[in-house]
Amino acid sequence: MYENGKIYMGLADGARVELALNMCNRHGLIAGASGTGKTITMKVMAESFSDAGVPVFLCDVKGDVAGICAPGVSSEGMEKRIDRFGLRGSFAYKGYPTTFWDIYQTGGHAVRATVSDMGPELLSRILSLTPAQEGILHIMFRIADDKGLLLLDLKDLRAMLNYVSEHRAEYMMTYGNITPQSVAAILRALLPLEQQGGDLLRRAGARHPRLDAHRRGRPRHGQRARLREAGAEPDALRELPFVDALGAV
Numbered sequence: 001m002y003e004n005g006k007i008y009m010g011l012a013d014g015a016r017v018e019l020a021l022n023m024c025n026r027h028g029l030i031a032g033a034s035g036t037g038k039t040i041t042m043k044v045m046a047e048s049f050s051d052a053g054v055p056v057f058l059c060d061v062k063g064d065v066a067g068i069c070a071p072g073v074s075s076e077g078m079e080k081r082i083d084r085f086g087l088r089g090s091f092a093y094k095g096y097p098t099t100f101w102d103i104y105q106t107g108g109h110a111v112r113a114t115v116s117d118m119g120p121e122l123l124s125r126i127l128s129l130t131p132a133q134e135g136i137l138h139i140m141f142r143i144a145d146d147k148g149l150l151l152l153d154l155k156d157l158r159a160m161l162n163y164v165s166e167h168r169a170e171y172m173m174t175y176g177n178i179t180p181q182s183v184a185a186i187l188r189a190l191l192p193l194e195q196q197g198g199d200l201l202r203r204a205g206a207r208h209p210r211l212d213a214h215r216r217g218r219p220r221h222g223q224r225a226r227l228r229e230a231g232a233e234p235d236a237l238r239e240l241p242f243v244d245a246l247g248a249v
């Protein structure tokens, strides 16, 4: 929990283990055997960040973090832990402000992102492209930029790929080799994404803000930052390849 400007993580040989906020921009790994408390540790960190006014984006693939929005209930085990960790008096069960981003756009806040927002690197990972194919995506994005074309959905991406392929002789002098085989492979890789609902990324409409993994909300003074979670439907989420890619950003 968040106390005195630090995250109180636990005890080791009777001494408090704390995480300083200015060290939290590093990568971290929580490891342990099944049932040893990895998820709860991550959840407590998310709650502490929220208390400190830092927005958190969580991918809730297994569906065991969503309860963060509701206060916990007292149990014998918890009462013992409150005493063991010296939290009597400072600990309170509370729910945290949560926005559920919903990739299916049925129950939560619609996830919306355009092809342009995603960019060539992320799209290449989603589509499992080879370096040569990724190179072509880079060229295609560059041409779209130069021409002032906005790539909104997968239809635009297809149209742009076909255009680049048809005019490859013209562009190869400036940007390098563009083989029809590589373009065809990218077009083929788009098929499963379309079938798995890739166009949902775009469909939400203007009233929903775009998904921006790097956006930082600016919490007002004294107000806890919003916690964001992806995944109202954990099982279905796992079927979508781009969820892994987003989680790995």
Ligand SMILES: Nc1ncnc2c1ncn2[C@@H]1O[C@H](COP(=O)(O)OP(=O)(O)OP(=O)(O)O)[C@@H](O)[C@H]1O
Pocket (backbone or CB within 6 Å): 032, 033, 034, 035, 036, 037, 038, 039, 040, 041, 044, 078, 081
């Ligand atoms: N800090 C904690 N305070 C109170 N209870 C805890 C804490 N950490 C773990 N627990 C208890 O241990 C149980 C298992 O913890 P958790 O789900 O975090 O384990 P895990 O390592 O993520 O397991 P898995 O490998 O199965 O995902 C929790 O349901 C909870 O009852």
Ligand SMILES: [Mg+2]
Pocket (backbone or CB within 6 Å): 038, 039, 040
């Ligand atoms: Mg877990």
